[in-house]
Amino acid sequence: MPDIPTLVATSSPNLPTDLIVIPARFGSTRLPGKPLLSIAGRTLLERVVAVGRGAARLAGGCAVVVATDDPRIAAHARDLGVDVAETAAEIDSGSARACAAALQRPRPPALVINLQGDAPFIAPTVVADLIATLRGGTADVATPVYRLDWQRLDRLREHKQSVPFSGTTCVRDGQGRALWFSKTILPAMRDEAALRAAGPTSPVWQHLGLYGYRMAALEWFASAPPTPCERLEGLEQLRFLENGRTIATVEVEAPEHALSGIDTPADIALAEAAIARLGDPFPA
Numbered sequence: 001m002p003d004i005p006t007l008v009a010t011s012s013p014n015l016p017t018d019l020i021v022i023p024a025r026f027g028s029t030r031l032p033g034k035p036l037l038s039i040a041g042r043t044l045l046e047r048v049v050a051v052g053r054g055a056a057r058l059a060g061g062c063a064v065v066v067a068t069d070d071p072r073i074a075a076h077a078r079d080l081g082v083d084v085a086e087t088a089a090e091i092d093s094g095s096a097r098a099c100a101a102a103l104q105r106p107r108p109p110a111l112v113i114n115l116q117g118d119a120p121f122i123a124p125t126v127v128a129d130l131i132a133t134l135r136g137g138t139a140d141v142a143t144p145v146y147r148l149d150w151q152r153l154d155r156l157r158e159h160k161q162s163v164p165f166s167g168t169t170c171v172r173d174g175q176g177r178a179l180w181f182s183k184t185i186l187p188a189m190r191d192e193a194a195l196r197a198a199g200p201t202s203p204v205w206q207h208l209g210l211y212g213y214r215m216a217a218l219e220w221f222a223s224a225p226p227t228p229c230e231r232l233e234g235l236e237q238l239r240f241l242e243n244g245r246t247i248a249t250v251e252v253e254a255p256e257h258a259l260s261g262i263d264t265p266a267d268i269a270l271a272e273a274a275i276a277r278l279g280d281p282f283p284a
Helices: 044-059 071-079 094-104 126-137 150-163 192-198 215-223 228-233 236-241 265-278
Strands: 018-023 062-068 085-088 111-114 141-149 169-172 178-182 201-207 211-214 248-252
Touching: 018 094, 018 126, 044 062, 044 071, 044 126, 062 071, 062 094, 062 150, 071 085, 085 248, 094 111, 094 211, 094 215, 111 126, 111 215, 141 150, 141 228, 150 201, 178 192, 178 236, 192 201, 211 215, 211 236, 215 236, 228 236
Parallel strands: 018 062, 018 111, 062 085, 141 248
Antiparallel strands: 111 211, 141 201, 141 211, 169 178, 169 201
16 A cells, blocks of 8 residues: 555645535436435535535645535535535536636645545545645546455446446556556456455455546646547546556545445435444534
């Protein structure tokens, strides 16, 4: 596991140099208005804002903003006491919306975290670790991964039988730099039985959908065209790799809450069941 640099605030609290952006759209085809929907008594947006605020406190020198194209979401965000960046409805990705929000700041931030507005179970420490990694290194992008034990790998394989494009794996080098991401389970394994007998962890790393960017890299991404493998896999991070840019992977613990995002009514039910079983991560 690569060393994670110590978190050091890079500016006074009154002049944050880094930014956590929470893109939040009303117009989801499968779950319209989902940022405003309740999960165990708190809206989805309220839960994600709490994650962002917790990460900003850990990192220091960091502001939080909700980026949205909808006045209802903007009003709710302001009720929560968080800054709002009003962004164009035609923006088609969370990263591009995060870039648009960052460019509205009085001074462009050095680093931007794209904290997806439908991911309420991301731990604040994970977000803060991305900020620390970017502050202490030279990568263009940082993103978290976790190693699968054999039981989790078996569950992922079973899941992909019915939903093949759900769940992303990552191949990384010895320094933790990403070599590739795929919706296919990578790497392929010869003599898997021997690997299983050798220990409890598989060689497969799963990606947790969260990104931190240097501002220059994010601006480049927002203006660059999609790349061939990005289109095939449906993974925007491949735009960086196909253009020779570096992505640092940050090793994190496998999440207790298995939901990577809230996309359907069934996901809300699963999220509430997980909260009942594992406890509510929302800060008291």
